[in-house]
Amino acid sequence: MNKNQTPSERVPPGQYLVEKWPVLSYGPTPRFNPATWDFRLFGAVEQSVRLSYQQFRALPQTQLTTDFHCVTTWSRLDNRWEGVLVKDVLALVRLKAEARHVMLHCDGGYTTNLSLEHFLDSDVIFAHRHDGQDLEPDHGWPLRLVVPKLYAWKSAKWLRGVEFLTEHKRGFWEVRGYHTRGNPWTEERYSDQEDDET
Numbered sequence: 001m002n003k004n005q006t007p008s009e010r011v012p013p014g015q016y017l018v019e020k021w022p023v024l025s026y027g028p029t030p031r032f033n034p035a036t037w038d039f040r041l042f043g044a045v046e047q048s049v050r051l052s053y054q055q056f057r058a059l060p061q062t063q064l065t066t067d068f069h070c071v072t073t074w075s076r077l078d079n080r081w082e083g084v085l086v087k088d089v090l091a092l093v094r095l096k097a098e099a100r101h102v103m104l105h106c107d108g109g110y111t112t113n114l115s116l117e118h119f120l121d122s123d124v125i126f127a128h129r130h131d132g133q134d135l136e137p138d139h140g141w142p143l144r145l146v147v148p149k150l151y152a153w154k155s156a157k158w159l160r161g162v163e164f165l166t167e168h169k170r171g172f173w174e175v176r177g178y179h180t181r182g183n184p185w186t187e188e189r190y191s192d193q194e195d196d197e198t
């Protein structure tokens with residue numbers, strides 16, 4: 001969000017502010033093993049890529065500060081994320097021209113979908129640190145995506161792969177009644193609010 005905006009202009013409708021950072025997970029926190037962890041870019045790409053944990057950690061590091069809005073109505077402002085920008089990950093693959101969407105795949109089986117356009121936004125980051133500390137296991141250690149402009153169920157924890165799709169598909173919450181786009185500013189909470197453009 002724009003730095004000149006006052007906090008109330010930064011809080012989407014129907015949201016309240018929290019200072020502490022709640023944990024919202026469906027299912028247990030997976031155990032992390034650096035020896036077996038990998039990260040895959042696959043689907044509508046010229047050639048799939050698989051990175052080890054060391055290789056992922058060697059990618060260029062960036063910091064940015066963004067807001068976080070959960071559809072259960074809490075928002076947390078000014079989260080300082082450290083990690084890898086989407087452009088620095090995408091430099092590793094060549095997307096096919098037909099790629100339009102992405103599916104994020106997590107340890108434990110959670111998935112969530114995004115349009116390629118939202119994924120490519122310059123404020124989307126593959127984060128491993130938050131407010132100066134490594135992510136807690138419950139918050140997604142060793143790697144989560146953060147998509148500040150959409151409801152936080154799109155900010156996949158324990159991320160292991162990005163699949164590029166030529167057609168729209170729905171992830172875990174999106175098949176269970178949540179909106180396929182999830183813009184908090186227009187309260188796109190539930191799938192029965194979807195229009196033709198989604």
Ligand SMILES: Nc1nc2c(c(=O)[nH]1)N[C@H]1C(S)=C(S)[C@@H](COP(=O)(O)O)O[C@H]1N2
Nearest residue numbers: 022023024025026070106110139152153157
């Ligand atoms: N893998 C995975 N990612 C996930 C979830 C989950 O259950 N599993 N929950 C989502 C939801 S609903 C929200 S609000 C945010 C919460 O992130 P936090 O627990 O770090 O606050 O993570 C999202 N990412």
Ligand SMILES: [Mo]
Nearest residue numbers: 024070071153
């Ligand atoms: Mo959420």
